[in-house]
Amino acid sequence: MSKFTIVVDNLTARDLAVEHGFALVVDCASGRFLFDTGAGAALLPNLSALGIAAGSLRRVILSHGHFDHTGGLAALAAVVPELEIYAAPGLTCRRYSRHPGQEPHELTIPAASRQALDNAAKFQEISTFREIFPQVFLTGPIPRLSGEDCGGPFFLSESGPEQDFLSDEQALLLGDGTLVQGCCHSGIxxxxxxxxxxxxxxxxxxxxxGLHLLHASPERLRQTVKYLQKLDLQQLILGHCTGAAAIEYFQAHLHCPVRLARSGEIYEL
Ligand SMILES: [Fe+2]
Ligand SMILES: [Fe+2]
Structure with missing residues (x-):
């Protein structure tokens, strides 16, 4: 059995700091891991409110380079000098979202977190699917082979045409059957x-x-449900960038419980 404590999310189940971001603590037979760090301000106060010593979070897995998953790294590094960081290649590239009719929005890892990454006691680059500790797997970069419409107005510059396919994105898989996602830009x-x-x-x-289905088309939601229905899932716990409409759609069409993830919640699975 493993324990999952949601530390940062866009919503909270109790009186915790909220922000657009995600961070979760995993306690499993191989020890404790922090998966993502939120955008920055919420991580340390929420850890303290949840009774989790920041100093116990030496191993940090970063799902991808967006600021809302990496921004808390600087604050953590200030109190935990010996960090071990696990991230896929390309995490630190400049990146933007560009929505029609709006100014580009920078999503790059903040400079202070980049510095913390450079200063980490140990940095493990995860370039392929790998077991980093017994029954703790990181996917490394996720190939987009299914034809799933991953969408997203993501670019590698403020004005250039080069799209950002988030090739640095990875998920965490535990051998006892739980998959942990940051944003899931690569598609579930x-x-x-x-x-x-x-x-x-x-x-x-x-x-x-998070499953990043905030702007998903009805067709994409339909295809996702069709795929998930074939699996023997026990539950989905979805938050951050999943989107309320997608969660409601899953609740209506999947046979397993679909819960809203909020900071302060603890799941033993
Ligand atoms: Fe995100
Ligand atoms: Fe993201």
């Missing part, structure tokens, strides 16, 4: 297929985190 079908190919022995029962 692609991610689950990647896990199935690389860890066929692991039956995924629970998905926890």
């Amino acid at each position: 079908i692609n991610t689950l297929e990647h896990c199935r190919r690389n860890a066929p022995q692991t039956k995924i029962r629970t998905i926890i985190g």
Whole structure:
């Protein structure tokens, strides 16, 4: 059994700081891990309110380079000097979202967190699917092979045409069947297929985190449900960038419980 404590999310189940971001503490047989760090301001106060010593969070997994997942790294590094960081290549590139009719919005890892990354006691680059500790797997970059419409107005510059496919994105898979997602820009079908190919022995029962379906088309939601229905899922715990409409759609069409993830919640799975 593993324990998952949602530390930062866009919503809170109790009186915690909220921000657009995600961070979660995993306690499993291989020890304690921090998965993502939120945007910055909420991490340390929320850890303190939840009774989790920041000093116990030496191992940090970063799901991708967006500021709302990496911004808290600087604050953590200030109190935990010996960090071990696990991230896929390309995390620190400049990146932007550009929505029609709006100014570009920079999403790059903040400079102070970049510095913390450079100063980490240990940095493990995860370039392929890998077991980093017994029964703790990181997907590394997730190939987009399923034809799933991952969408997203993401670019590598403020005005240039080069799209950002978030090739640095990874998810965390525990051998007892829980998949932890940051934003899932690579698409949940692609991610689950990647896990199935690389860890066929692991039956995924629970998905926890953000699925980035905020602007998903009805067709994409339909295809996602069709895929998820074929799995023997026990529950989904979805928050951050999943989007209320997608969560309601899943609740209406999937046979397993679909819960809203909020900071302060603890799941033992
Ligand atoms: Fe995010
Ligand atoms: Fe993101």
